[in-house]
Amino acid sequence: MSADDPSSLRTELASLAELVRENEPLARHSTFAIGGPADFYVEPKTLPELKKIVAWSNRHGLPLFPIGQGSNLLIGDKGVRGVVVRLRGEFEEISFDGERVSAGAGAPLPSLAKACAQNGLAGAEPLAGIPGTVGGALMTNAGTPEGDIGSLVDEVEILENSGKPAVLAKKDIVFSYRRSDLPGRLVLRARLKLRRGDKNDIMAAIQNQLNRRAKTQPLGSYNVGSIFKNPPGDFAARLVDAAGLKGLRVGGAAVSDKHANFIVNAGQATAEDVHRLIEKIRRTVQEKFGVLLETEIWFAGERSTF
Numbered sequence: 001m002s003a004d005d006p007s008s009l010r011t012e013l014a015s016l017a018e019l020v021r022e023n024e025p026l027a028r029h030s031t032f033a034i035g036g037p038a039d040f041y042v043e044p045k046t047l048p049e050l051k052k053i054v055a056w057s058n059r060h061g062l063p064l065f066p067i068g069q070g071s072n073l074l075i076g077d078k079g080v081r082g083v084v085v086r087l088r089g090e091f092e093e094i095s096f097d098g099e100r101v102s103a104g105a106g107a108p109l110p111s112l113a114k115a116c117a118q119n120g121l122a123g124a125e126p127l128a129g130i131p132g133t134v135g136g137a138l139m140t141n142a143g144t145p146e147g148d149i150g151s152l153v154d155e156v157e158i159l160e161n162s163g164k165p166a167v168l169a170k171k172d173i174v175f176s177y178r179r180s181d182l183p184g185r186l187v188l189r190a191r192l193k194l195r196r197g198d199k200n201d202i203m204a205a206i207q208n209q210l211n212r213r214a215k216t217q218p219l220g221s222y223n224v225g226s227i228f229k230n231p232p233g234d235f236a237a238r239l240v241d242a243a244g245l246k247g248l249r250v251g252g253a254a255v256s257d258k259h260a261n262f263i264v265n266a267g268q269a270t271a272e273d274v275h276r277l278i279e280k281i282r283r284t285v286q287e288k289f290g291v292l293l294e295t296e297i298w299f300a301g302e303r304s305t306f
């Protein structure tokens with residue numbers, strides 16, 4: 001059976017057929033508005049539904065690729081082979097137990113930060129303006145200079161290939177600057193440990209985060225956030241700006257005039273446009289300053305050309 005033969009999907013997953021879309025354009029699920037089709041795209045709302053999807057993909061040797069809100073991710077023009085999963089329903093729920101919060105992998109980070117503030121819990125403020133989900137944030141250890149999600153983690157619940165949930169303690173997870181060792185695992189939820197604080201102070205800190213982003217970042221455009229990691233002792237945006245690359249364009253992809261570490265889809269951009277622009281930026285910065293920028297964003301699918 002191959003991914004382009006949906007017959008077994010209809011027979012084996014009849015009860016879930018309405019959840020599954022074939023040849024779904026992933027540009028619809030990307031903050032870049034870029035990306036070819038997924039062979040199968042599914043939005044399970046419960047753990048039993050997810051288990052059925054995982055078992056089906058395992059039986060047929062189909063790779064399973066979790067996707068959150070499609071931020072921090074460049075999807076290839078040829079799309080993604082296998083099964084793309086967006087966790088919904090119970091996986092978007094957030095609950096509290098004292099100073100601990102349980103957040104589903106599909107929960108949006110801004111919703112998490114706001115809910116924590118409303119419960120008088122501090123620590124999640126740096127996540128307030130990040131347009132991603134808890135699951136994606138754990139994969140990339142998302143955050144700002146004020147803090148990252150890895151520093152808040154108490155434990156992470158995953159779904160093993162066997163279909164059984166398992167819990168990873170923080171000591172079993174490696175978090176580093178904009179990376180973790182969780183990729184390749186299907187995250188279900190995270191349990192975070194926060195601290196008590198004044199609700200008004202926490203809300204004010206969140207508003208400051210949002211105001212700063214509005215002033216410095218190209219909000220309202222199609223983008224996936226910061227493209228490059230900051231090199232030690234410097235800022236990627238400063239280097240790109242100093243290299244005179246603001247506004248540089250390849251096809252429909254352009255370096256933002258507002259923030260040099262952002263690439264925007266300025267009109268019908270393809271993933272190949274973005275790839276070529278990234279390569280040109282890296283080459284120019286290295287030639288001018290001797291610094292080879294490392295990408296922060298993740299890539300999914302194949303490139304059109306090489």
